Amino acid sequence: xxxxxxxxxxxxxxxxxxxxxxxxxxxxxxxxxxxxxxxxxxxxxxxxxxxxxxxxxxxxxxxxxxxxxxxxxxxxxxxxxxxxxxxxxxxxxxxxxxxxxxxxxxxxxxxxxxxxxxxxxxxxxxxxxxxxxxxxxxxxxxxxxx
Amino acid sequence: xxxxxxxxxxxxxxxxxxxxxxxxxxxxxxxxxxxxxxxxxxxxxxxxxxxxxxxxxxxxxxxxxxxxxxxxxxxxxxxxxxxxxxxxxxxxxxxxxxxxxxxxxxxxxxxx
Numbered sequence: 373x374x375x376x377x378x379x380x381x382x383x384x385x386x387x388x389x390x391x392x393x394x395x396x397x398x399x400x401x402x403x404x405x406x407x408x409x410x411x412x413x414x415x416x417x418x419x420x421x422x423x424x425x426x427x428x429x430x431x432x433x434x435x436x437x438x439x440x441x442x443x444x445x446x447x448x449x450x451x452x453x454x455x456x457x458x459x460x461x462x463x464x465x466x467x468x469x470x471x472x473x474x475x476x477x478x479x480x481x482x483x484x485x486x487x488x489x490x491x492x493x494x495x496x497x498x499x500x501x502x503x504x505x506x507x508x509x510x511x512x513x514x515x516x517x518x
Numbered sequence: 519x520x521x522x523x524x525x526x527x528x529x530x531x532x533x534x535x536x537x538x539x540x541x542x543x544x545x546x547x548x549x550x551x552x553x554x555x556x557x558x559x560x561x562x563x564x565x566x567x568x569x570x571x572x573x574x575x576x577x578x579x580x581x582x583x584x585x586x587x588x589x590x591x592x593x594x595x596x597x598x599x600x601x602x603x604x605x606x607x608x609x610x611x612x613x614x615x616x617x618x619x620x621x622x623x624x625x626x627x628x629x630x
Contacts, residue, residue, distance in 0.1 A: 393541045397569075415569065415600045422571045426540040473609030482580050485608050486572035492607045 380407050380447045388429045388439040396425055396443065407447045413514050416493035417452055420510055423490040424456045424465070432460030447514065454510040463506055464499045520566065521549050529627050530557040531620060535566030538574030547577045554581060558590045559627065563620045565596030570604055582614060595623040
């Protein structure tokens, strides 16, 4: 059962290393357990969360230094809100070139699907550059039958 | 992430269990590429796979391209409903040969 009427919040800071994705999944699953999200919602938001963060870890930083990516979750009014913030170079994932999902194998690039999947499984997405930081907000209604 | 290999006639069956995410994908890629270097037909059984992200799809795409290039085969089976949906969103259900089960896939494989 999704808890109604009150806000549930959680946040985590992820280092810009791929092994941190495991910690992100644990964090998400803890939140999903606590709020009793339906399995389909759980899977889709988890996918979007990974794609958003993995993309930043892989391509977000021009240097080789350690950086932190701040991830905030909030369940409120039947919607999961995700906020992902990083101090990497300005990058608006919502302006990424569209993926042609009808392409045949020969033309298919190996990468590039992540952002497309992230957008496809979520209901809303918004990007802002605030005080030298990329801020990506994603939303997903949790009550609707998928 | 569990990766197990079993030979079934001319087909090398690789069983995946757990979660194929951005971190796990690299290890699975190496394992499959090593197998791809010596095998002609590879079937990946995803029945035990609970989660996949684009990194995992990328590994499968790379393997399909690698095997096709050497006239080999790379097929998948046992995708659960949610993973199948990720394939459909990506249009990859039309790119891969997907079987319901290992039995169905092996029955469809040419003998020899």
